[in-house]
Amino acid sequence: MLQGYETILRDYRPYVIATTGLLGRLNMSPLGLSVAPEDRFDPLRRSSETLLGLLERLDGLTYGPLGMTMPRWAFYDCAELPGLITGLGRSASSLPPRLREALHVRPGYDGIVPMSMSLAVPMLEEHHWLGYSICSLNEVSPGASPRGMRALTIGFTLDMLDARKITGTTQWCSPKLHVHALFAPLTVLTAWLPAHTEPATCTFRFDAGEERIARALTGGIAESEGELLDVSEVSVLQDLQREIEAGHSVRIVGLPREAGARLDVPFVREGPP
């Protein structure tokens, strides 16, 4: 399943931040990637402070331009206490100076430096999780780490959690839409959310599981037939939202395709049963 990810597997290792109660329930060898004891952090202990600072910086670099930097208290309340933060990183000493500087790595620190981050929070049904956010430094510094960091991070997060169902959000204009679409088909729960910071937000859901992870990590989904709609058009999103609210089923069935200023996404839409 992990063919093609060799450069990541060679140089990067997973980390996780979760309270001890949750740590004891997690798969600590997700996709065969072992989480070393020194890379497991309890947010209730002061020893997690440096890593949490590095994560806050990574979040600021990647979500700041979107106006969605997560306040540190929100990290704590909305991820570390109820759920977890995980991702891939590498030792500080193995990073080039420009990245250590960009990530605000303190001189003398040689622990793990996160290069990707996934936040997951439990939903009310067992094995159903909210993919709260996903990011990689590559989004703002292409080449800082190998390609595929986000997809692999999502994949091993799902396996770590033994997740069967995932709900998530992404902005239609975000490059993250592409990585989520690897796990298609995605059921669209919202296409236009006026109450959100960014109304052009997609809330989606998909059934997770080993087969879905494997397919996403080995070249993505087989392109399905779907109606291409330009999701950069607000009116398109508002129409989709009206259909969803009227009880229609709206699914993303393939990868987004850029065409000039357009961003075409393949959808399958069906009327209410």
Next chain:
Amino acid sequence: MIAAPATLRLRNPALLETLSPFLVATPENVRHFDLGPFGLAVDAANVFDPLHTRSEAFLDLLGHLDVATFGPEGMPMPRWVFFNGAELTGGIFGLGCPHTDVSDAARALLQVPDAYSGLVPFAMYIALPTFDPDVWVGHNLASAGPLLPDERLKGLGGLTKALGLKCFRTKRQLGATQWDSAAIYVHSRMGPLGVLTAWTPGHSEPWTLTYAATTDDGALRNLAHDLDASVAHPEPDFWVESDDHAEQQRLQDLIEAGQRFELVGPPESLGSKRQRIPIRQLP
């Protein structure tokens, strides 16, 4: 439908005479909740689906309530945190007033648009589930009560939190609050609180304590200011002053070394926005 009367006998009965409960949650989450906490029925018209655009005006007002109550402390909640961090995963329970009964002072405080009709939220409690279905994280308690001193809203925060925890069917609640926060008065009404952290670098304000509360009916009734309820307040072994960061860090070191502590009562004011909090060491 006539709402069932609440089984609470409140010190301030005006709260339930003038305010109605509301809930913001996805339809799939609503199915898990108690829509009649302590006999107080949540009217279907006051259940708001965050996935639906018709909830927009009400969610805007919740944002205004948050800014009015947490904005001055520098911790207003971004809208996307509301959505991801509360509305999708857990729920928002609160109490509000029909727009026709809202005073000019409250309209101004909560920035109620002239054209708005419907319930105006005066208080809300936000909580998220954890991996343990009995344990929830209390994320935010906001009450306009202290900002509207002439509107007979005393006790609104505690009542809202009690009803919210009952609605979410929690058995244990985790929360984070600052040592200098007046909210400790409210939280300590649930009885002794386990102290999980006394100094919290993961938080924007490290002088944050993380607590764990048992949320049985007795604790929740006392939290709601029910005249028939009471909780034990054991004698403290020592007090922690809200600005004594060295003591808070020392306490954190002891917790990490395996010692256990409880917060056993309401804070005592030391003036100048300082307070001290009673702590007991557990065997």
